[in-house]
Amino acid sequence: MKPTQTWCHLIGLPWKEGGWSSRTGLDCWGVVQEVYSRAGLPVPTLPDQVDRAAFALPDGVTVSDCAGLNPQWRRVEEGEPFAEYDVVISQPYAGQSAMHASVVVELGTPLVITSTRQGGVHLHRYGRIRNPIGVYRLA
Numbered sequence: 001m002k003p004t005q006t007w008c009h010l011i012g013l014p015w016k017e018g019g020w021s022s023r024t025g026l027d028c029w030g031v032v033q034e035v036y037s038r039a040g041l042p043v044p045t046l047p048d049q050v051d052r053a054a055f056a057l058p059d060g061v062t063v064s065d066c067a068g069l070n071p072q073w074r075r076v077e078e079g080e081p082f083a084e085y086d087v088v089i090s091q092p093y094a095g096q097s098a099m100h101a102s103v104v105v106e107l108g109t110p111l112v113i114t115s116t117r118q119g120g121v122h123l124h125r126y127g128r129i130r131n132p133i134g135v136y137r138l139a
Contacts, residue, residue, distance in 0.1 A: 010022060
């Protein structure tokens with residue numbers, strides 16, 4: 001399957017809080033899961049370093065509680081080149097704890113795919129991500 005076939009059909013789908021299904025709408029982590037699934041990759045759960053509140057995990061459940069389900073994530077070191085399907089975690093709004101996820105889907109520029117309340121599922125350049133705090137790759 002060509003890389004674009006793993007994500008191009010998602011463009012324009014609506015954003016939905018807690019949405020992890022392309023049938024009903026996707027939040028940012030739903031986009032990560034859908035892209036990975038369509039690429040035939042293990043569908044990831046959240047990296048341990050990510051704040052659970054941002055991704056609507058139930059109260060009292062921490063991301064590390066999901067460790068048994070969580071594939072091994074490796075933080076991409078600064079200066080290391082991006083790879084397709086790297087996950088970029090950002091904290092777009094200063095002073096808020098909410099986190100956001102995007103998936104690198106095209107190298108070079110690089111382009112990421114994500115979902116936001118304002119735009120649904122869309123593409124944009126990595127350089128437009130506000131306050132990236134880490135890039136992660138499945139080990």
